[in-house]
Amino acid sequence: MIKFKIKKGDTVKVISGKDKGKTGKVLSVLPKAARLVVENINLHTKFEKSRQAGQPGKKVVFPAGLPISKVMLVDSNSGQTTRVGYKYLENGNKQRVAKASGKAV
DSSP, X not given: OOOOSOOTTOEEEEOSSTTTTOXXXXXXXXXXXXXXXXXXXXXXXXXXXXXXXXXXXXXXXXXXXXXXXXEEEEOTTTOSEEOEEEEEOTXXXXXXXXXXXXXXX
């Protein structure tokens, strides 16, 4: 299984594709598929049949998975996109660090 530097709840910016430039919050991470689900980005439409006779069907819009390579983390301190590194603290804990600012994410 692949470990990603972007986690659920992070804010990311799309750097390529039809939604380039948009930002959103990560709803879920799909490590086996190397994809992320980001709110209001890569929206797909699904039409569902009605379950009861005489009722109209539904149009369901939902965010689909987006390749993790198409997004970059937005630094919470500066608001700019950044790569992510790791730093070990004195107590031995591992902490994510923004490469651009050097501050904790």
